Amino acid sequence: MTKRIAIAIDSLAGGGAEKVMLTLASSLIELGHEPHLLVLQNHCHHEVPANIPVHFCFAQNEKNLDSFWKLSQSVARLKQFIDQVQQEVGKFDLFLSNLDKTNLLMSRTQVSPLYFVVHNSVEEELARQRKLGPFAYWDMIRAKKALNGQHLITVSKGIAGEIASKGRIHPASMQTIYNPFELERIATQASKPAQGIPDGDYMVHVGRFARQKRHDILFQALASMKHTLPLVLLCNNKKKALKVARKYGVEDRVIVPGFQTNPYPWIKQARLLALSSDYEGLPTVLIEALAVGTPVVSTNCDHGPKEILLDELQQYLVPRRDPSALAEKLDNALDSYPDCSNAKILAQVGAQTVAEKYLALIN
Template identity: 75%
Template sequence: MTKRIAITIDSLAGGGAEKVMLTLAVALIKLGHEPHLLVLKNHCDHQIPQGLPVHFCFDESDKHLDSFWRLSRSVKQLNDFIVELEQKVGKFDLFLSNLDKTNLLMSRTQVSPLYFVVHNSIEEELVRQRKLGPFAYLDMLRAKRALNGKHLITVSNGIASEITKVGRINPASIHTIYNPFDLEHITQQAAGASADIPHEDYMIHVGRFAKQKRHDVLFKALQQMKQHLPLVLLCNNKKKALKAARKYGVENRVIIPGFQTNPFPWIKQAKLLVLSSDYEGLPTVLIESLAVGTPVVSTDCHHGPNEILLGNLAKYLVPRRDPAALADKLDIALEDYPDCQQAEILALVDAKKVAERYISLISN
């Protein structure tokens, strides 16, 4: 029986959570269901899959949707928008909320059944936000506390364990559902080509330029490596990335083509992919890299990498914030790496299986 699912999210900017939800939506369509994207603001870097309805909930002129003075009005607008939309397309059988701003608003609506997808370590995000000042910290804390008493979906077991252990949030329930991956589609996309891809051997890092991703650790490791392969950075802020590379004296070692709608040919043709983050949820790019047969070296950060690099791949995990260890492991991986296309995680993240798990929430 066809189910109608509303996937709500801040925007369709080029981030991991947005990509995950687009993949889930496509998998739901293939199963015969009817997903709809409910997007707060019209900011779109991703290509919208054919047949996926997208609804923008607020006008471009609407600002500060989650501010203290605006929040009640924003919630009413969102509630009214959903009611009007359901009158047009029919009642939704399931609501999935993503990212802090959307979560704060959706937590105050009356929709049901409603699940909140937690894509990242809550505690690590709060630690980072505290460094930006008390107002930024309290703003994020308010969004995280909105999850109290709600039904949560975590994208890794590590995030679920953290929430339970810390006790900052007491959810009504927690389910862990790994992010969905259309492995066949990834393989097909990886077969594509781009004239900009370097002809010589290179390493690659894929991720937005943000403190969480620790480009400083990455660049320090690049300094200390014995091998001198160039590093391709697929990120959203070329100017800042280049400035940081210059600071660590590796600007001549980095290639920064910017955000790519299809990063898979870049990943497939790389000698290896590196992740240097302080924290993650379930780092999508590690799984994508393994799926196209490109070796991976990653910091053993909270959370996700140690649920992805299992068995004989676990030795390519390194302590976070340790450039020397990262450099050493990158050198080793370039010389010797097992067949990563047989990675255990790939059997657990098939998009169809993941979509079926989301649908099973409706009957719970």
């Protein structure tokens, strides 16, 4: 029987959570079900397939929807919006809520069955927010506390372990469902031609230029490697990236072609992919690299990498914030690396396999 699933999210502005939910929606359709995106505001940079219905609740220019003084009004409007959508398309069999603003509002709507998808480390996000000042920190704390007594889906076991051990949030239930990956589509996209890819060997790093990604550690490692391959950065801020590369003396070895709508040919043709992050939720790019047979070396941050690099690939995990260890492991990987095209994690993250796990929540 066809199930109708509501996927609620802040926007479709281009982040990882948005991409994950679009993939899930496409997979649910392939399985014969009917997903709907309930989007708070119309900030849309992702390309949304025409067969996925999208409903926008608030105007694009509305601000402070989750502020203390507007929260009750926003929740009332969201409840009315959901009721209207259900009158038009039918009752939803499952609600999935994503990201802080949406979580705060959805937790007060009393819709059911409702699950909250936790995409990142709660503690790392709070630590970063604390540096922005008490008001920013309070806003995030409020959103995280909204998860108390709720049913949670974490995208990695590491995040679930953190929530359980820290005791900041007390969920009604919690389980891990890995993010979905369209493995066949990734392979197809990786085989397409792409302009600007270097002719010779190179390494690649994929990720926005942000402190979390620790490009400074990556550049220090690059400076001390015995191999002298160039490093391609697929990131969103060429000017800042080159400025930091210059600081560590590796500007001449860094290539920054900018954001790529199809990064997979760049990943597939690289000798290896490096991840130097301080923290992640479930680092998508590691799985995408393995899916196209590209070796990976990653920092062993608390959430995700050690669940992806299993068995003989575990040796390519390195401590966080250790440029020397990262440099050594990158050199080792360039000299010799096991076949990673059939990595164990790939059997657990196929899009339809993951979609079936979400459908099981209905029962």
